[in-house]
Amino acid sequence: xxxxxxxxxxxxxxxxxxxxxxxxxxxxxxxxxxxxxxxxxxxxxxxxxxxxxxxxxxxxxxxxxxxxxxxxxxxxxxxxxxxxxxxxxxxxxxxxxxxxxxxxxxxxxxxxxxxxxxxxxxxxxxxxxxxxxxxxxxxxxxxxxxxxxxxxxxxxxxxxxxxxxxxxxxxxxxxxxxxxxxxxxxxxxxxxxxxxxxxxxxxxxxxxxxxxxxxxxxxxxxxxxxxxxxxxxxxxxxxxxxxxxxxxxxxxxxxxxxxxxxxxxxxxxxxxxxxxxxxxxxxxxxxxxxxxxxxxxxxxxxxxxxxxxxxxxxxxxxxxxxxxxxxxxxxxxxxxxxxxxxxxxxxxxxxxxxxxxxxxxxxxxxxxxxxxxxxxxxxxxxxxxxxxxxxxxxxxxxxxxxxxxxxxxxxxxxxxxxxxxxxxxxxxxxxxxxxxxxxxxxxxxxxxxxxxxxxxxxxxxxxxxxxxxxxxxxxxxxxxxxxxxxxxxxxxxxxxxxxxxxxxxxxxxxxxxxxxxxxxxxxxxxxxxxxxxxxxxxxxxxxxxxxxxxxxxxxxxxxxxxxxxxxxxxxxxxxxxxxxxxxxxxxxxxxxxxxxxxxxxxxxxxxxxxxxxxxxxxxxxxxxxxxxxxxxxxx
Numbered sequence: 001x002x003x004x005x006x007x008x009x010x011x012x013x014x015x016x017x018x019x020x021x022x023x024x025x026x027x028x029x030x031x032x033x034x035x036x037x038x039x040x041x042x043x044x045x046x047x048x049x050x051x052x053x054x055x056x057x058x059x060x061x062x063x064x065x066x067x068x069x070x071x072x073x074x075x076x077x078x079x080x081x082x083x084x085x086x087x088x089x090x091x092x093x094x095x096x097x098x099x100x101x102x103x104x105x106x107x108x109x110x111x112x113x114x115x116x117x118x119x120x121x122x123x124x125x126x127x128x129x130x131x132x133x134x135x136x137x138x139x140x141x142x143x144x145x146x147x148x149x150x151x152x153x154x155x156x157x158x159x160x161x162x163x164x165x166x167x168x169x170x171x172x173x174x175x176x177x178x179x180x181x182x183x184x185x186x187x188x189x190x191x192x193x194x195x196x197x198x199x200x201x202x203x204x205x206x207x208x209x210x211x212x213x214x215x216x217x218x219x220x221x222x223x224x225x226x227x228x229x230x231x232x233x234x235x236x237x238x239x240x241x242x243x244x245x246x247x248x249x250x251x252x253x254x255x256x257x258x259x260x261x262x263x264x265x266x267x268x269x270x271x272x273x274x275x276x277x278x279x280x281x282x283x284x285x286x287x288x289x290x291x292x293x294x295x296x297x298x299x300x301x302x303x304x305x306x307x308x309x310x311x312x313x314x315x316x317x318x319x320x321x322x323x324x325x326x327x328x329x330x331x332x333x334x335x336x337x338x339x340x341x342x343x344x345x346x347x348x349x350x351x352x353x354x355x356x357x358x359x360x361x362x363x364x365x366x367x368x369x370x371x372x373x374x375x376x377x378x379x380x381x382x383x384x385x386x387x388x389x390x391x392x393x394x395x396x397x398x399x400x401x402x403x404x405x406x407x408x409x410x411x412x413x414x415x416x417x418x419x420x421x422x423x424x425x426x427x428x429x430x431x432x433x434x435x436x437x438x439x440x441x442x443x444x445x446x447x448x449x450x451x452x453x454x455x456x457x458x459x460x461x462x463x464x465x466x467x468x469x470x471x472x473x474x475x476x477x478x479x480x481x482x483x484x485x486x487x488x489x490x491x492x493x494x495x496x497x498x499x500x501x502x503x504x505x506x507x508x509x510x511x512x513x514x515x516x517x518x519x520x521x522x523x524x525x526x527x528x529x530x531x532x533x534x535x536x537x538x539x540x541x542x543x544x545x546x547x548x549x550x551x552x553x554x555x556x557x558x559x560x561x562x563x564x565x566x567x568x569x570x571x572x573x574x575x576x577x578x579x580x581x582x583x584x585x586x587x588x589x590x591x592x593x594x595x596x597x598x599x600x601x602x603x604x605x606x607x608x609x610x611x612x613x614x615x616x617x618x619x620x621x622x623x624x625x626x627x628x629x630x631x632x633x634x635x
Contacts, residue, residue, distance in 0.1 A: 006033065006049065007030075011050065062083075079101040080101065146183055148172065148174055157271055167380075175194070188200065198285070216556075260560075270424055301553075306370075317413040318355070319385065332412055340366060341360070356390075410464075410466045429468070438461060441453055511535060514530060531571065
């Protein structure tokens with residue numbers, strides 16, 4: 001009978017009676033309480049399938065009441081908040097974040113509205129427990145208004161999840177300004193207009209970024225004198241005015257700046273967000289849906305950490321895959337390298353099977369598959385449906401989760417950033433509890449799987465206990481910082497060792513050594529640059545093959561402030577040499593030597609290229625360089 005029992009906490013007798021009558025007409029048994037302590041006692045004795053809670057009550061407030069019962073695990077039913085006093089957007093968003101409420105109704109409202117939602121959902125509790133933004137993944141019918149509401153109800157978001165917001169806002173055609181506020185109070189404004197991202201204001205030196213990209217694209221020489229810009233003129237506009245590039249190339253440069261700025265927002269941090277629809281928007285041509293899909297593909301494959309995407313989907317691997325509103329686009333992605341590696345994916349994802357089922361039966365590499373899945377979901381090509389459990393596959397997944405959690409810190413287990421607010425930590429914790437709580441599992445779950453699930457749940461509880469309180473979180477962060485310091489010291493030793501190996505042409509051993517500290521690439525970028533150096537040189541010896549486009553993408557994502565690092569410049573030169581752009585390669589090697597005069601490897605590469613350019617057969621070599629250069633040069 002639990003599926004038909006609803007608890008109402010409402011001190012307005014008229015509204016409460018109306019809800020009771022309306023629910024009774026639909027076959028529900030409603031219990032009306034006018035005080036929080038009475039409702040609390042009811043929840044200790046009985047189970048309910050939905051809770052309707054007034055925010056403004058005498059004594060204990062509704063939001064505090066829901067927070068308390070969640071922390072005590074008295075009830076995990078969907079919560080519907082109502083209020084006639086607290087109506088502003090800030091309160092609504094904070095209340096939703098603190099309680100994980102399914103919906104918020106502002107009084108006066110039509111009683112049938114809330115009954116309709118309870119009745120129509122009837123109901124996938126897991127879906128209702130998810131944040132409003134993520135529920136769009138389960139709503140193929142969602143329209144612009146639904147997306148706007150979901151974004152509007154989102155008060156904070158992890159940096160890696162910004163890709164979802166950018167995609168949803170573009171798909172919904174919403175004009176407006178998205179404001180991101182980082183924990184250190186950096187304010188970033190992202191402007192949407194005419195179904196495009198038209199500008200990003202992040203407080204950075206945009207002119208310097210334009211110049212850096214113009215040099216990397218080959219539009220400006222590395223030793224080009226300072227630009228004589230007119231007041232308010234952008235670098236791309238200057239280059240067009242001076243007939244150094246075409247208008248088409250200027251647009252590519254402008255888009256490159258926007259892509260770089262957007263990429264740099266996808267950090268391992270938590271942003272406070274706010275979306276405002278405003279008539280005062282930039283009208284420049286910007287990043288449209290087609291260009292966004294291109295950059296999104298690189299994000300899901302190489303920028304958003306693999307561990308993050310895996311943790312994102314660990315809660316939903318038993319969800320079936322269904323057609324999304326943009327399903328017809330799936331054929332247009334078949335020629336992309338990522339999708340080439342996933343044969344028959346278009347057929348598998350329409351099989352009605354669950355995510356983990358498709359991953360197993362399709363025999364796909366996990367990183368490729370989840371990256372492609374995330375790309376398709378953000379683009380609304382696919383959505384998710386009902387749960388579909390296969391105990392054999394579930395056992396493999398649970399065993400793998402246990403093993404992976406052993407190597408994670410508490411923030412990684414809950415999939416939150418180190419500076420996540422309490423509301424974000426609670427939200428993620430309750431989502432995981434809704435999936436892995438022992439009481440949520442099928443009654444016929446095999447004993448071995450029960451044990452795996454129990455271990456996972458205990459690790460989730462331990463992680464939450466360690467970081468849910470400020471004092472405990474501070475202690476744990478200090479402990480982590482000490483661990484990171486030790487890890488970085490070890491990584492520094494490994495880097496020096498690998499550097500010596502590369503210096504003696506031991507490229508494969510160097511790569512193997514560097515792979516031991518791969519997760520520290522973001523904290524010590526020179527580890528990534530050195531691995532690229534070794535990989536490119538190994539490729540030159542024809543004993544190995546590497547994806548040059550992936551390296552191009554990774555280097556484009558390098559923060560602007562370290563693009564003058566000699567190792568970065570050297571790797572850029574090696575990559576340009578590999579692509580056949582010898583003149584650009586010479587420029588980067590010269591810049592690397594200028595930044596580090598004793599950079600022997602850079603001097604050697606520079607001398608070889610200059611000798612090739614001046615020696616016999618110069619015309620032949622130059623002709624080949626031009627052909628390859630034209631293949632890869634941006635127009």
